[in-house]
Amino acid sequence: MINMARKMFFSSESVTEGHPDKVCDQISDAILDAALTDDPNARVACEVMVSTGLVFVAGEITTTSYIDIPQVVRNTIQEIGYTDHRLGFDSDSCAVLTSIDEQSPDIAQGVAQGYEKRMGEADDGLSGGAGDQGIMFGFANKDTPELMPLPISLAHKLAKQLAVARKTGQAKTFLPDGKSQVTIEYEDDRPVHIDTVVISTQHRESSSLEEVEQEVLEYVLKPVLPAGLYDEKTRILINPTGRFVIGGPEGDTGVTGRKIVVDTYGGFGKHGGGALSGKDPTKVDRSATYAARYVAKNIVAAGLADSCEVQLAYAIGVAKPVSIFVDTFGTNKIAEQDLEKIVRENFDLRPQAIIKDFDLLKPIYKQTAAYGHLGRTDIELPWEKTDKADQLKIAAQKL
DSSP states (O other), rough: OOOOEEEEEEEEEOOTTTTTHHHHHHHHHHHHHHHHHHHOOOOOEEEEEEETEEEEEEEEEEOOSSHHHHHHHHHHHHHHHHHGGTTTOOOOTTTTEEEEEEEOOHHHHHHHSHHHHHTEEEEEESSBSSSSOEEEEEEEEESSSSSSSSHHHHHHHHHHHHHHHHHHHSSSSEEEEEEEEEEEETTTTTEEEEEEEEEEEEETTTOHHHHHHHHHIIIIIIISSSSOOTTTSSSESSSSTTTOHHHHHHHOOETTOHHHHTTTTTTOOOOOOOOOTTTOTTTTHHHHHHHHHHHHHHHHHHBSEEEEEEEEEEEEEEOOOOOOOOEEEOOOOSSSHHHHHHHHHHOOOOOHHHHHHHHHSOOGGGSSSSSSSSSSSSOOOOOOOOOOHHHHHHHTTTO
16 A cells, blocks of 8 residues: 555635724724723623724623723724725724623623532632633644644734734835735645745735735745745735725724634634634633633643644533533544543633633733734733643643
8 A cells, every 4th residue: 555645735814903803803802901901800792893984882891990982992993003084994083883781680690600609519719600602612733833723823923914014114005904824735734835825915005016015025925934834836926806905994894703713723723603802701702712722732732642622612601611522633642531531630611710720800802802812922821821731741641
């Protein structure tokens, strides 16, 4: 039998902070941060929609602090770079509409006092229930030092570099909206070559395609793409339609939570379907997604698998996960059922325990709303630590 290396191509995309959906994510998380600044126990579920000249903020917020929502909205839009009315959307002239209610008391009751406590189980102060039902996934592999899939890692770095080049003034043609996409060639699950890179950046009316291409090559691709995987065989597509002047909320309506696959693993790892931005950490869509990443990353860092995906499932008002599933895609060094046992014994995955362990009642969320919630190397995030790797190694040895 001929033993041939398996070859595959996998693509992931990212978007810049000026993409209309990401504008909404950042506004949602800026409002969450504003609430948590003065009230760590604030409950927030905030969605935003943007269109030409318009921002609509809706959701449920329960807090003892005052939030100047229109000002938070305008500050965020200004920081992103929409400051010129000629773009059809800018921080000074856009209309800001709000429709905010308080969190349902039925949900609040289940979060404050979880099912286990109501059933008479011993209470250690961390028995508050999950703020919703749902399934969350965490993933890690050995593609990169940060243990993230290479396609999404590079796509995020390219998208962020578009913004850096624009904001520092290096690139004279770029405007805030943009996208990146990276296709990686794999052999036997190992990345060996960057096959294709697609960059679409909004640009000034006066800029030619040639000028945009030159600035993308010089200020975006060169600083980001690793020389060992990027060569003359890599296909580069820059603004493949030939023109991208109308962009941002003028070019497309944006909505919070519409880029959830961009937020996590770019499709390389699964996504349970729940959005992250605009939700306080009692919502397991957010906190348990971070916890699942933490578990998967520590398993890989401990050398117990080369690739690991963790699924957590919760019921509303119940503290403990109703299920924990570990899949290592055949790369496990010990049985997967033993890995699940180790996870149960070494990680407290109740929402209140996650909040406590990661110190999640702080205004840290706006910085995650663009360029990924996971695998970040430019900011410090508690769920990216591998501080349990040694503990997991010891646990595996004792089996």
